[in-house]
Each structure stands twice: as C-alpha cells, then as structure tokens.
Amino acid sequence: MTPSRKPARRKPAPSRSAAEQEALRATAFRTSRRHNAAETEEDYVELIDDLIRERGEARSVDMAQRLGVSHVTVAKTIRRLRDKELIQYEPYRAIFLTPKGKSLAERCRGRHQQVVDFLTALGVSTRAAEVDAEGIEHHVSAETLDAMRRFTRERRKGS
Amino acid sequence: MTPSRKPARRKPAPSRSAAEQEALRATAFRTSRRHNAAETEEDYVELIDDLIRERGEARSVDMAQRLGVSHVTVAKTIRRLRDKELIQYEPYRAIFLTPKGKSLAERCRGRHQQVVDFLTALGVSTRAAEVDAEGIEHHVSAETLDAMRRFTRERRKGS
DNA sequence: CATAAAGTTTAGCCGAGGTTACATTATCAT
C-alpha cells in the first residue's frame, strides 16, 4: 500500500574494501563542511586587506557592498572575527587586521590569485575564473594547489 | 588614543572601471553563497542515488554514516528535501528519489566524476582528488567544467 | 509470542549567517 515495504534491518554491507571507502567519503564530507565554516572568515580578512590597500581603510559599508550583504550581517560577523582576534576596531571607527589576521589574509590572497591564474591558464574566461575561484579557493588542498601551480607555470612557458 | 581616527564619510571610490569591478566581486560572493546553500541537497540526493544503486535502497542510518553526521541531522534534512519534492518516503520506510531528485542526482554524479577525473589527470592523488572534489564540485560553472573536460580528454589521449 | 535490538522520529538546544526596523554617532555644509 505504502510505496515501500522494505526491511528496516541493515543488509550486510558489500564487503570489499568497503570500510575504507566509507571512511574516506565521510572524511571528504567532513572536510568540505569544515572548509565551508572557515570560508567566511577567510573572505572577510581578505576583503579587509583589499580595502586597506585600495583606500587606506576598511569600512563596514564598503564591505557590505562588496559582499552583497546587509551592513548588519557585516557587523555581526566582524564582532565574531574580533573575538577570534583576527581584526580589531573601535565603535564607529574603521577596521584593521591584527597580525594574525594579516597573515591569514596574505595566505588567502596568494591562494586566490593562484586559483584564478590556474583557471585562466586552463582557458576559462576572466569573468568566470573570478566567480568560480571565489567558491573553489576554500576547498583546494595543498597538494591540488601545488598541481595547479605547476600546470600554470608550464602552460605559460609553453605558449 | 583610539587606534583609528579615520573619517566616517565615504571617500570617492577610485573611479576607473570601479563600478563594474565591485559588481563582479559582489556577484562572485553571492554566487558562492548560493552554491553553498545548494550543496546539502545536492550531496543528499547524490548519496541517496549511490545507496540505491549499491544496495537497492537508501536508509537514513547509512546516510548518516557516510556523511559523518548524526542520524537526527539526516532526518531533519530529508524532511526539507521532501518538502522540496526531491525525495519521497513514508515514516519508518526507505527513501526514494522523485523524478526531479533523480535528475538532480544524475547531474551531480556526472559533475563529481568529471571533477575527480580532472584532478587525477592534473596529477593529484586519488585520495586528495576525492576529498577536494567534494568541496569543489559545487562551485564549478559550466564553462569551467567544460574546460576541465577538455583538459582531461587531451591529457588522456596524450599519454 | 514477548521482548530486545535496530532504526526512526520528535523535542529542544546551539551557532552561523541572513533579514528589517529602529536608535545612535560622526562628519559635512550651511
């Protein structure tokens, strides 16, 4: 009557290298979730760094505009980043990076550029490369980043 | 005394092609956030599809194990997916994909495999490719995916 | 056939990240 009358007890799992495979997949999901969580703070410090370079200071109104988000969201997030000692600011004043924040920002900036360069070298348009990199950059392992760098260098030399 | 005594009014933005640049960046962030939001449902339907292929049915306890998450989280999520008509199930019974869910699952399966193949062709180890793909796959545009496919094909022919 | 074990659901908590509406502060211009 109901669409399924399947048993509620577990079938014995296919017993090849199954356990390892399962574990690897669960790890992949967990890793991805962890990276998603770190994404916001990486984006914020990177953006603050950009703004300081471009106009000498970072202000929440500009951050909100660039992120495509309300200023309230920015306010809430930067409070959290301050608690984590990545940034520092006084009420109604501009935002600055702590040394810790600055080093994170620099790492992110480098990685971001590498991903963009890689995608471009692969033949992706500047526009798409910029958009995709924003999503991808937080999920590339050191190993993959290295392979990307190698490819970019070769491709440039070759052409 | 306070670390910053910078003005609270906006400086005129650097006026080159600034407006476009700003818009592009905000778009990149928005796109990335949108993809993050879609990530869960894509992962779930893909996983359900896998389980059905492997053992004929998808059950929440297995999903929880593969995702590395508690079974309660799975229960809550699948309720949402049912509301979105991606899956279908009765209480205490196995889970099935609706046509809509099935087509999403197939798209995701293809994309996932393509990203893994690409990373492998690039020289990344199987293990890292699997983990990174889980994060990356949700953020590749059609254009980038196409470039990846092209590269994978060439590289295979070449070697 | 009663009951234990496995699986599923419900209730309630939390933090992240988003919103609107409203309050406060700083700066600029008259």
Added chain:
DNA sequence: ATGATAATGTAACCTCGGCTAAACTTTATG
C-alpha cells in the same frame, strides 16, 4: 554651531545544519 545625512550599532526574527536525549515502530529472535 547646528542640523541633515551617512555610517554604525542594536533588537528581534528567520532558516539551515549541527547536536543530545528520549519516545516510538519494526523486525528478529529466544
């Protein structure tokens, strides 16, 4: 000097995706 306006902050609310604890259903078994 003060008043308008831009920027920032606060309050209250939402959804999503985690969690634990406890209740309930199904299935297997002694």
